[in-house]
Amino acid sequence: MKNFFLFFSTALFVWACSTVPDPASKVYYITETTTTRQPSGICAFRYKITNSYSRLDNQSQQNAVRAAFDLWQKGNPNLLFLQKQDGLTTEIAIRFAEPSEIPQGTQKAPIGLVRGNIPTISALKVDNNNYTILLDASFPWDTHAITRALSFHIGKFLGLEISPENGSMMNPVYLKETIRLSDADSVKINALYSLPCTSGCNNFLPLSLPVNDIITKSIRLDKQGKIAISASGRMVIGFWLGWSTPAGLENGLFSVPIGDYSLDRSINHAALIYRINNETKWRYCGTACEFSTDGVSQCIDVTLAINDNKPSDNDGAYDVTVNYKP
Structure with missing residues (x-):
């Protein structure tokens, strides 16, 4: 019996350790922000990237950002996102910010027996209906992480609420999962923007x-x-x-x-x-x-x-x- 309990205790300890997120597991909280923008009749939105991240080349950053907007645009063709150059007025701005600008909460790790706090890597700043997405410049961003974090914030901008559903883009926990809209995400975004987009940039050359x-x-x-x-x-x-x-x-x-x-x-x-x-x-x-x-x-x-x-x-x-x- 002693051997059984020793075996059971050892197995339980190994199982618990294996489920605690370690640094390599990349478990992060995307944001502490709870602000959700109220949808309007507008369906065409402009965005800009105001600075760059030093550890990625410019083209990779551009592609990662565009992929986040494309995710929602493909999920609902009634939406239109257009990148504008820096200096112009836009509805959404993206900026790599100092860590002091990113509020840190007390979110617990979603897996493992030891529920330690996990860091927050981005935030949303709202000023006169202009949204600025702040990405922690000290975080080791790759293209996947940029796309995932921005996808969440864009969903909030479009009017979607936070979701506890695993696999939803509106789940604020980043586990480096596959980036795609869940069925619930698709249903909600198409309900919010159900009419074809007739505003915005609709002239083509020649x-x-x-x-x-x-x-x-x-x-x-x-x-x-x-x-x-x-x-x-x-x-x-x-x-x-x-x-x-x-x-x-x-x-x-x-x-x-x-x-x-x-x-x-x-x-x-x-x-x-x-x-x-x-x-x-x-x-x-x-x-x-x-x-x-x-x-x-x-x-x-x-x-x-x-x-x-x-x-x-x-x-x-x-x-x-x-x-x-x-």
Whole structure:
């Protein structure tokens, strides 16, 4: 009998030790944050990565972040996530932060007989409906961990509650499990966003349009590189100035200066002008111009205009085409 109890005690001790999470098991708590955003009629969201993690190359980080958004977008095609360059206003920002910015709780290890505290590796900061996901910069992130942590936070942003279900993306415990939506995750996200997304970035290149006033188009990029704008045709510019081409007019009749009637005095009056995203300064285009994409943004706002502060006096329009440069 003594031998039986000795064997039983030894087996129990070995079993207990084998179930206590050790450092190699990678058991972490994703967040202490309980804030869940209330869903709205909006279904297109912009995000940006504001800094980088020193132990991973930039492309790997980009891919890991995109995989987290793709998880939800594939789970519900009504959703649309678009990466924007740093400096632009977005609904979601992602930042690697100092450990002091990550609140630490008293969460217990979910497995093993000894339920020790497990560290928290990320947090969510909410400011005026703008969400910043903070990832602990001291944590040894790999692409799997980045995708898993962000997937949880994105779910919270979309309106899903924390789930105790093993395998759910809304379970805040990170065990390096396979990254996929559970059946419950899929049901909930499709119930929250049941209508097709009609807002957001829904123009694709090539794009052709008449321009006789200020017009902005949100263009979805399906590749990076240079974008070319070309313009042709002519317009009647007011009663006294007559015809103008997209190149614009340097002066009025009898060489009278006409800069006061322009949106930008430094550019020919009535010329085709443009600006990108939230730029405040106009760029000259004329009959042809081009610009480079930043290699990150999946959506850009291109604003086209006639350099005239009173376009209602004009007649006609320039024929403008926006397309990728061959």
